[in-house]
Amino acid sequence: MNTLKKASCGTMESSDAYMELEPIEAGTQIELQSVVEHQFGDSIRALAAEMLKEEGVENVKLSIVDRGALECTLRARLETLIGRAREEAAHA
């Protein structure tokens, strides 16, 4: 049983990121749109994958629209997102 429900977090403002997380049947998908894709796309995906793994989150699709967020912002938004997804599931 998946313990997460669909959730979102963040904004489309500059230096921020908007993220959505939703359960899927199997595996982990990370979709990224970033204004700094060329320079930092791989590291943003790696950071997201690492945080999902650390939190024991799997079988999800994570969508990120990055507007030039620093690592501390990306981490904050992803942490909030996972927290909300769990909260949604707890109240479902």
Place this chain on the structure above:
Amino acid sequence: MRRSMLFLPGNAPNMILSGDCLGADAIILDLEDAVAPDQKDAARVLVRNAIKYLQFPGVEKIIRINSLDTPYWKKDLDEMVPLKPELIMTPKTSCAADVLEFDAYMSELEDKLGFERNTVKLLPLIETALGVENAFAIASASKRVAAIFLGAEDLSADLHCKRTKEGKEILYARGRMVMAARAANVDVYDTPFTDVNDDEGIRIDAEFAKGLGFTGKASISPRHVGVINEVFSPTQKDIDYAYEVMEAIRIGKEQGKGAVSLHGKMIDAPIVARAQQTIDMAVALGLGREEC
């Protein structure tokens, strides 16, 4: 030294991230009014990460948490106390019991974290009529209180009056706050001037607040920070005079004089105390002289 304090919305990375390059002596990372109820969780994590990763060197960190009548304040403290910000600003503080409630919970957290008690200080935000009347009780309620802060927007609403640029409606509150803070031996900070485009108005307002005895002033716009810093800093003339006073006192003592005068005026204890305050401020700003 806190001449200027700049409010930054707790859920706005583009503003928070530049917190250490806007010229303010302190930044107030706001988890309260600037954050919508459904974004409190996001702001808490963002502010925590910003302090943890960016640290904001050279700038004091103040966190405005949510008030006692909300379900958020304990969660705010749970996340913020471990970061050891210089001050926690508590909104709508109206009596000593409010301070003691925050104080008790912060002590619990400090004990759990292995911190010395009172490591994280309090900055009660006084913004109700009751709070103004209880200002001394609030300022002296706990050793954790480092300063008090006047919030004029909410106060004006509580007073059923219009907030004006001239600020006559808060004159009593300003005087009462300064008196209470000085009696309790803590610092006192003035409310922001909210017209961000009025460069002359902010100067007049800041000079008036300084004249009343405020330690510094808050701002909601980086645009006001420079003026506030300037107004709350001693001028070179003030600094030169302060050193003259101290030198005159030194010479008077050497000569065994009971009374000392400078430029034809008696120098008494309050003048010496003010001179020392000016020199302390000058030293903090890197404008002091080596000989004193």
